[in-house]
Amino acid sequence: MKTKILSLLFLFLHTYETRGKEAALKKPVAQKQQSTQTSPNKNTKNITQDENQIISSVFTQNMPTTSIYESIIEEIYGQKGLGLSREHVTHIKNSYCYLEFLVKLEKVKKDPQYAIYQTTDFKNFIEPSSTTNALMPTEELTESPAWKSIQITSQDLMTSAPWQNFIKAMICDSFDNDTTFIVDTTQANNQLFPYLPNIEMSYQDTHFTSLQLYQESLQIQSLLQDQQRQVYLNQIQDWQVSTSKLFNVITLFKQQDFYNFTHNQTAISSQKNTVVIPSQIRQDIVCYFMFMHIQKIIETYITIENIS
Numbered sequence: 001m002k003t004k005i006l007s008l009l010f011l012f013l014h015t016y017e018t019r020g021k022e023a024a025l026k027k028p029v030a031q032k033q034q035s036t037q038t039s040p041n042k043n044t045k046n047i048t049q050d051e052n053q054i055i056s057s058v059f060t061q062n063m064p065t066t067s068i069y070e071s072i073i074e075e076i077y078g079q080k081g082l083g084l085s086r087e088h089v090t091h092i093k094n095s096y097c098y099l100e101f102l103v104k105l106e107k108v109k110k111d112p113q114y115a116i117y118q119t120t121d122f123k124n125f126i127e128p129s130s131t132t133n134a135l136m137p138t139e140e141l142t143e144s145p146a147w148k149s150i151q152i153t154s155q156d157l158m159t160s161a162p163w164q165n166f167i168k169a170m171i172c173d174s175f176d177n178d179t180t181f182i183v184d185t186t187q188a189n190n191q192l193f194p195y196l197p198n199i200e201m202s203y204q205d206t207h208f209t210s211l212q213l214y215q216e217s218l219q220i221q222s223l224l225q226d227q228q229r230q231v232y233l234n235q236i237q238d239w240q241v242s243t244s245k246l247f248n249v250i251t252l253f254k255q256q257d258f259y260n261f262t263h264n265q266t267a268i269s270s271q272k273n274t275v276v277i278p279s280q281i282r283q284d285i286v287c288y289f290m291f292m293h294i295q296k297i298i299e300t301y302i303t304i305e306n307i308s
Contacts, residue, residue, distance in 0.1 A: 121146035
């Protein structure tokens with residue numbers, strides 16, 4: 001039970017970190033100067049458009065909600081928990097159902113114990129889709145004898161390729177955000193510097209106290225991000241390396257199709273020829289955007305009242 005809850009609550013932790021940043025890291029605007037806002041990622045617009053297209057197609061297909069986490073999701077995010085809307089709770093259940101579907105499908109393909117289901121309940125999911133679409137589970141499948149007989153654990157989900165790719169991408173994003181932190185901290189320190197000679201009197205200046213609070217919130221945000229990054233790293237089997245080698249494996253990961261299709265849409269869309277997503281990673285990409293989507297859903301519900 002503890003492992004299940006922890007693997008679910010990573011969403012809560014990540015979105016709490018993000019929401020805290022939005023609430024606390026508001027830059028003082030009293031001084032007129034060149035904008036200190038950092039430029040958004042140049043791919044943000046494209047990724048958002050791509051994500052919206054995927055989400056709108058996924059969550060309108062009457063996707064099932066069956067998973068080993070279904071009751072826990074209801075407990076945490078339902079009316080007795082955070083109080084998310086029924087639609088949003090369903091989206092979270094859909095996402096974990098999809099992850100479970102991919103894990104079970106992989107077992108059917110590779111585990112001799114479940115090979116018989118390749119010609120029965122899972123027969124329509126063994127081969128890649130004849131179109132460019134990702135494979136999607138059905139209510140009929142999740143209610144089938146095969147689905148119920150394939151036993152999986154939270155460890156199976158956390159070590160699966162879709163989940164591993166997802167948290168690897170989160171780590172890449174985390175390190176990329178370090179650049180923003182350095183820029184913001186430098187700008188805050190530069191604005192604080194003129195106040196230092198008369199530090200005692202400066203506390204009567206609301207702009208100084210706002211800057212100081214902003215600088216402290218940046219430091220807290222950095223600590224939270226470091227801790228969350230470590231939570232992710234502890235789950236990645238093939239990234240248990242020294243810090244010096246970690247950046248090498250991150251660089252290699254960023255060169256893979258999965259990362260490019262989820263992060264570098266600008267470069268992909270600029271290619272002259274039509275780009276077809278390789279069949280072996282279509283499902284992983286859909287899974288990635290589903291979890292990114294439900295993170296944003298949960299983020300809107302993270303308030304002081306809800307987490308107290």
